[in-house]
Amino acid sequence: MKVRIDKSGCVGNARCAAVADALFPLDDDGYIAIEAFDVPAGQEKAAKNGARSCPERIIFVEEDDGTISWPPTKRA
Ligand code: F3S
Numbered sequence: 392m393k394v395r396i397d398k399s400g401c402v403g404n405a406r407c408a409a410v411a412d413a414l415f416p417l418d419d420d421g422y423i424a425i426e427a428f429d430v431p432a433g434q435e436k437a438a439k440n441g442a443r444s445c446p447e448r449i450i451f452v453e454e455d456d457g458t459i460s461w462p463p464t465k466r467a
Contacts, residue, residue, distance in 0.1 A: 392430040393453040394438050396423055400449035410444045411437040423450075 394414070401423045407415035408423075414437055418424040430438040442450035442461045452461040 392435050392438065392455060393427065394430060394442065395427045395451045395453060396425065397449040397451075398423055398426050400447050402447060404446055406444040406446065407441040407450060411441040414438055415441050415450075 403417075403421040405417060405421055408417050411434075414428070414430070414434060416424045439452055439461060442452045448462040450461070451459055454460050
């Protein structure tokens with residue numbers, strides 16, 4: 392599973408970091424600091440929860456088969 396983040400759409404809600412701060416680090420201004428990462432084994436649920444927590448829906452969850460499982464209506 393991979394996570395990709397449309398950093399340009401981040402408005403600093405910081406909910407992703409509140410849900411899973413190890414996966415979604417923020418920069419000094421409170422915006423998401425990374426654009427993508429491979430989800431470590433066992434962290435899949437935390438990654439999904441973090442993605443779902445973002446009101447801007449700019450955090451994309453890519454399953455191992457390449458499908459985008461989050462957000463449900465938007466395709467990257
Ligand atoms: Fe940004 Fe969304 Fe996180 S707006 S700080 S990616 S909750």
